[in-house]
Amino acid sequence: MFDIRRAEDGTVKLVGRFDAAQVEARRADFDAITSSCVLDLAELDYVSSAGLGVLFATLKRLTESGGALKLINLKPHIRELFQIAGFDRIFAIE
Amino acid sequence: MATERMFPKAIASLEEVFNHLDAFYAAEAIETGAAMSLSLVVEELFTNLVKYNTASRNPILVKLGRENGKVRIELVDHDVDRFDPATLPDVDVNAPMSERTPGGLGLHLVRAIVDHISFEYENRVMRIVVVKNLERGDV
Numbered sequence: 001m002f003d004i005r006r007a008e009d010g011t012v013k014l015v016g017r018f019d020a021a022q023v024e025a026r027r028a029d030f031d032a033i034t035s036s037c038v039l040d041l042a043e044l045d046y047v048s049s050a051g052l053g054v055l056f057a058t059l060k061r062l063t064e065s066g067g068a069l070k071l072i073n074l075k076p077h078i079r080e081l082f083q084i085a086g087f088d089r090i091f092a093i094e
Numbered sequence: 095m096a097t098e099r100m101f102p103k104a105i106a107s108l109e110e111v112f113n114h115l116d117a118f119y120a121a122e123a124i125e126t127g128a129a130m131s132l133s134l135v136v137e138e139l140f141t142n143l144v145k146y147n148t149a150s151r152n153p154i155l156v157k158l159g160r161e162n163g164k165v166r167i168e169l170v171d172h173d174v175d176r177f178d179p180a181t182l183p184d185v186d187v188n189a190p191m192s193e194r195t196p197g198g199l200g201l202h203l204v205r206a207i208v209d210h211i212s213f214e215y216e217n218r219v220m221r222i223v224v225v226k227n228l229e230r231g232d233v
Contacts, residue, residue, distance in 0.1 A: 020141045021108040046130055048137045049203055053196035060191060077127050081134075084206045085199050086187025 004029045015043040018051030030058045042073035096159035118158045131207045138200035147174040171220040
């Protein structure tokens with residue numbers, strides 16, 4: 001199960017497992033992020049390279065249009081994946 | 095415990111693959127962190143076979159086993175052309191954002207997670223074997 005929820009303060013929460021089977025079904029949700037955004041990953045249990053690719057594409061698109069993407073509340077094993085991918089040097093992570 | 099099961103060669107099989115893995119983790123009392131890492135390894139290898147071994151649509155065999163603190167995972171793809179994942183370009187994780195593309199991370203992540211990986215190809219059968227030592231405390 002994977003879900004994307006927008007909180008009242010504009011923060012976007014990613015919930016569950018973001019795997020390759022979810023990428024196509026959810027791509028439009030990420031395309032709908034058109035301005036600077038905070039992604040809350042507190043409830044993201046799992047992400048594979050397919051999900052990381054969508055996050056990277058979103059970051060790149062926002063950056064190129066003058067926006068920003070910040071990630072918060074990463075679980076330790078998710079944070080470690082970002083480090084292995086070299087994404088800890090590309091994403092703004094709190 | 096060792097277990098094996100065939101899955102249709104499609105990304106849509108992932109949910110069933112994960113269910114199969116979760117049953118194995120429960121039977122072997124594998125803790126959550128290691129389970130997430132193993133699931134990621136299987137997803138990356140399985141999706142690579144779906145994407146690149148397109149010569150046949152035969153199901154993919156996934157074999158799981160645990161022995162002496164190590165998990166051994168084998169994926170077997172029948173009647174396919176030779177495909178050597180080692181020929182895929184390795185991603186440069188130190189490159190700046192402007193030079194990176196969204197793809198190409200899967201095998202890099204797998205290599206970082208497992209302790210052993212091998213690819214064999216014989217008689218049109220591709221066999222990928224990975225081993226992860228559960229006593230390693232990292233991802």
